[in-house]
Amino acid sequence: MSSVRAGVPPAPSLEWAYFLDVDGTLIDIADTPDAVHIDAALLELIARLQQESGAVALVSGRGLAFLDQRLGKLNLPMAGQHGLERRTAEGRLWTHAAPAAAKTAIKAALAPILARHPGLLLEDKGLTLALHYRLAPRLASYAHRLMARLAADADAGLEVQRGRCVAEIKPAGMDKGAAITAYLTEPPFKGRRPVFIGDDRNDEHGFAAVNKRDGISIKVGKGASCARYRLPDVAAVRRWLADVLTKRKPT
Numbered sequence: 001m002s003s004v005r006a007g008v009p010p011a012p013s014l015e016w017a018y019f020l021d022v023d024g025t026l027i028d029i030a031d032t033p034d035a036v037h038i039d040a041a042l043l044e045l046i047a048r049l050q051q052e053s054g055a056v057a058l059v060s061g062r063g064l065a066f067l068d069q070r071l072g073k074l075n076l077p078m079a080g081q082h083g084l085e086r087r088t089a090e091g092r093l094w095t096h097a098a099p100a101a102a103k104t105a106i107k108a109a110l111a112p113i114l115a116r117h118p119g120l121l122l123e124d125k126g127l128t129l130a131l132h133y134r135l136a137p138r139l140a141s142y143a144h145r146l147m148a149r150l151a152a153d154a155d156a157g158l159e160v161q162r163g164r165c166v167a168e169i170k171p172a173g174m175d176k177g178a179a180i181t182a183y184l185t186e187p188p189f190k191g192r193r194p195v196f197i198g199d200d201r202n203d204e205h206g207f208a209a210v211n212k213r214d215g216i217s218i219k220v221g222k223g224a225s226c227a228r229y230r231l232p233d234v235a236a237v238r239r240w241l242a243d244v245l246t247k248r249k250p251t
Helices: 040-053 064-074 100-116 137-154 176-183 201-211 234-244
Strands: 017-020 056-059 078-080 085-087 093-095 121-124 129-132 158-163 166-171 194-198 216-220 229-231
Touching (some): 017 040, 017 234, 085 176, 129 137, 158 201
Parallel strands (some): 017 056, 017 194
Antiparallel strands (some): 158 166
């Protein structure tokens, strides 16, 4: 990864295809997975962006069940769990799950460790297992080593996805970049210049996929990245997206 450029991205266009991460991009990171707040202003912003642009998808580490519960009224195409589940604009669903037996074995191995370290929180997303250590940051290295070992021991084609204060075991080979690439072969995204906005290490695949297509890759916050542009925080992302709504398509 290289450092992103200083400054804001170019003025947005209604002709582009917008792919948006959620946590740390559209909403601020919460201490625990369930302690997030989706405000009415965000729902209105994304709904208007979809109405005006016609090509908006959420590409999140969250599961589709969570996104539907909190954001489902938007009726958007959505990719969840880092691309392991993806719903198209037409409503078709694609999923790639970790083997049930492997998940069961990993959860059993983690149970006594979670009991010893209450600051570690295990989230079963359905297709993946995410070990959060935001409440116990001193255990970061331990959490990543532990999950890497458990993924390897499972011998089931699994890998560890590193995120912000989380180590997540998931099937190998699927990521946000693959999800965006798939969307770009389908209407209404096909033929448009792609935009992807994200904040975390697991968004790098998405940035790389967009860069290959001369798109607009935007890193939120600090840190090295292959993204070409930067916005400082969630508030700046919302302001930049709101600027799209001042545009009008050519007549």
